[in-house]
Amino acid sequence: MSQPSSSVTMYYLRKIVVAGLIIIAVVWIATPFVISILYAFSSTEDYYNFRLVIPLTYTFEHVKALIDLGAGEYIMNSIIVALMTIGISFLLGLPAGYAFAKYVFPGKDPLKLFIVGLRMFPILVIAVPLVTLYIKLGLNDTLLGVALAHTAMALPFVVLITSSIFAGIPKDIEEAGLIFGLSRVGVFFRITLPMALPGLAAAAIFTFIMSWNEVFIASVLTFQHRTLPAFILTAAQASPDTIKFAAGFIMILPAMIFVFIARKYLIAMWGITLR
Amino acid sequence: MVDVHLRNIVKKFGKTIAVNNITLDINDGEFIVLLGPSGCGKTTTLRVIAGLEKPDQGRVLFGDRDVTLLPPRHRNVSMVFQSYAVWPHMKVYDNIAFPLKIKHMPKNEIDKRVRWAAELLQISELLDRYPHQLSGGQRQRVAVARAIVVEPDVLLMDEPLSNLDALLRVKMRSELKKLQRRIKVTTIYVTHDQVEAMTMGDRIAVMNAGKLMQIGTPEDIYLKPANVFVAGFVGTPQMNFFEATIKEIKNVTLLDAGDFKIDLGSKFVDILKDYVNKTVIVGIRPEHMVPKELMPPSLKDVAFIKGIIDFVEALGSDTIIHVNTGSMILVVKISGSHRYQLGQNVSIAIDLDKIHVFRKDTQNAII
Numbered sequence: 001m002s003q004p005s006s007s008v009t010m011y012y013l014r015k016i017v018v019a020g021l022i023i024i025a026v027v028w029i030a031t032p033f034v035i036s037i038l039y040a041f042s043s044t045e046d047y048y049n050f051r052l053v054i055p056l057t058y059t060f061e062h063v064k065a066l067i068d069l070g071a072g073e074y075i076m077n078s079i080i081v082a083l084m085t086i087g088i089s090f091l092l093g094l095p096a097g098y099a100f101a102k103y104v105f106p107g108k109d110p111l112k113l114f115i116v117g118l119r120m121f122p123i124l125v126i127a128v129p130l131v132t133l134y135i136k137l138g139l140n141d142t143l144l145g146v147a148l149a150h151t152a153m154a155l156p157f158v159v160l161i162t163s164s165i166f167a168g169i170p171k172d173i174e175e176a177g178l179i180f181g182l183s184r185v186g187v188f189f190r191i192t193l194p195m196a197l198p199g200l201a202a203a204a205i206f207t208f209i210m211s212w213n214e215v216f217i218a219s220v221l222t223f224q225h226r227t228l229p230a231f232i233l234t235a236a237q238a239s240p241d242t243i244k245f246a247a248g249f250i251m252i253l254p255a256m257i258f259v260f261i262a263r264k265y266l267i268a269m270w271g272i273t274l275r
Numbered sequence: 276m277v278d279v280h281l282r283n284i285v286k287k288f289g290k291t292i293a294v295n296n297i298t299l300d301i302n303d304g305e306f307i308v309l310l311g312p313s314g315c316g317k318t319t320t321l322r323v324i325a326g327l328e329k330p331d332q333g334r335v336l337f338g339d340r341d342v343t344l345l346p347p348r349h350r351n352v353s354m355v356f357q358s359y360a361v362w363p364h365m366k367v368y369d370n371i372a373f374p375l376k377i378k379h380m381p382k383n384e385i386d387k388r389v390r391w392a393a394e395l396l397q398i399s400e401l402l403d404r405y406p407h408q409l410s411g412g413q414r415q416r417v418a419v420a421r422a423i424v425v426e427p428d429v430l431l432m433d434e435p436l437s438n439l440d441a442l443l444r445v446k447m448r449s450e451l452k453k454l455q456r457r458i459k460v461t462t463i464y465v466t467h468d469q470v471e472a473m474t475m476g477d478r479i480a481v482m483n484a485g486k487l488m489q490i491g492t493p494e495d496i497y498l499k500p501a502n503v504f505v506a507g508f509v510g511t512p513q514m515n516f517f518e519a520t521i522k523e524i525k526n527v528t529l530l531d532a533g534d535f536k537i538d539l540g541s542k543f544v545d546i547l548k549d550y551v552n553k554t555v556i557v558g559i560r561p562e563h564m565v566p567k568e569l570m571p572p573s574l575k576d577v578a579f580i581k582g583i584i585d586f587v588e589a590l591g592s593d594t595i596i597h598v599n600t601g602s603m604i605l606v607v608k609i610s611g612s613h614r615y616q617l618g619q620n621v622s623i624a625i626d627l628d629k630i631h632v633f634r635k636d637t638q639n640a641i642i
Contacts, residue, residue: 172360175327178347179354180425181377194364 040249062246084147097162165199284333295485308476353427558631561608
């Protein structure tokens with residue numbers, strides 16, 4: 001007789017445990033965001049007042065201080081680098097992704113593994129040779145140089161993601177294009193690409209955020225033409241905490257806006273990838 | 276509109292031979308069905324005709340134009356895919372118009388043709404929708420409209436009805452056939468469904484294991500199968516097969532099947548005289564046998580086999596009875612209005628005009 005009631009208890013217990021785990025995960029992820037945003041706008045007195053956890057007066061002066069230090073220019077640099085990274089990595093990665101998705105060729109699987117394997121080496125290891133090489137090529141302290149380095153980091157990701165997006169587009173759909181008057185290239189641009197666009201947009205946004213967040217290579221390779229993270233790393237290090245929080249806020253804002261816009265594309269992309 | 280000729284087509288995928296030396300002549304305006312079990316090479320043959328696969332050997336001719344190495348877009352062919360392959364990012368109208376747009380046809384001409392095709396397929400009211408808003412049957416119609424709007428020389432269909440439900444399939448079967456008659460386009464239709472093949476094809480090409488088994492009208496395929504494979508593949512329930520030894524006594528041929536002997540009389544003596552004392556495969560369709568008491572008076576040339584009813588399948592319109600003759604089961608199809616009991620003794624009359632005899636070694640038809 002106790003069998004049914006205990007199974008009901010188990011059912012609710014399980015629900016409570018799951019809900020609890022979800023709450024812990026959300027708090028874990030959200031707390032740093034909330035704290036940095038709160039303190040980025042907190043007045044300095046409130047921030048240093050030990051009796052206040054949540055500040056009562058707010059100000060834009062920390063963000064403004066950063067802008068006065070030239071953050072605006074560095075934001076532009078970061079955007080330019082990120083866009084160049086997307087451009088170059090897509091130019092190189094899309095054809096590779098398409099080839100992996102649609103063609104059978106010898107060495108396909110080892111090559112795929114090799115591409116993932118490239119991410120195995122810590123960037124620290126290649127930093128010094130990279131700088132030497134860049135100086136020889138005249139690429140040091142240029143935005144293009146940073147973009148190329150970021151491309152090297154993003155490319156494996158772009159290849160794998162786009163290949164799974166292209167693999168999700170049925171062969172018949174492309175062959176119908178061939179039958180009804182298109183060449184292979186025509187099929188790619190008029191059938192495959194429009195269908196892949198949502199997924200590609202998501203991949204582009206990921207590339208953007210990766211480039212936007214990357215700090216080490218950007219710091220090593222640039223001196224005057226810094227990207228935002230490289231600037232913040234040097235500028236905020238010696239600054240008061242509130243400035244650090246303001247810098248953090250400037251860093252996460254674009255990422256949050258992008259993710260917010262791209263939510264449904266992200267879901268679409270994972271849907272395709274996981275199939 | 277054009278006649279299509281396949282000359283010794285061979286297509287291999289690695290070590291597997293998908294199409295093994297197929298030669299086939301298809302007349303202008305003909306509806307030909309490539310019929311066979313899955314993996315028999317019928318779809319590959321179609322793709323070779325479409326230009327989606329290059330044959331390893333052989334030629335494809337459209338009229339006297341050799342198209343073997345031409346890409347699909349230069350062949351003026353159309354295709355209806357099994358999955359429909361309607362482009363999901365275009366509205367129905369744009370799907371149908373797309374092949375014409377690529378040909379840079381003037382806009383008003385495109386519009387006229389799209390509306391003509393849409394009307395023919397009864398999808399005029401769907402032109403403004405996206406494919407994901409359509410049912411499977413409607414998508415199918417869009418795919419057919421797109422295929423005919425270009426007025427192709429050859430229309431290719433790859434199991435176009437297999438994803439539809441049973442009722443819709445029957446409806447589309449007759450519609451497609453009527454449509455083909457109306458626009459008189461040379462049509463090559465791939466299916467594994469013998470009913471589709473029998474009802475739609477002007478001629479049927481039966482394939483197995485990459486080889487062409489037989490080509491002929493549906494009637495030929497049904498009444499005069501060229502070999503055991505064709506005889507067994509076409510017709511439901513399947514033809515009964517059993518081995519028998521041929522005996523000749525005083526100008527009369529006997530088929531000795533062990534359990535029973537069939538007296539063929541004298542009419543096959545000449546044809547079968549080379550096979551005397553040899554084992555052959557005998558085939559007889561379930562619908563060409565009947566219990567003695569139900570024999571129509573017109574049926575004269577018969578032989579009788581005795582047996583016990585082992586199993587009865589009452590299908591409503593038909594009744595299938597399984598007759599145990601001792602060591603084998605013969606399946607007999609009769610009208611559904613007759614009742615038979617399990618264990619009942621019956622004498623089954625075989626229509627000797629409809630009996631088939633095949634060589635045991637080559638499996639080819641003798642009679």
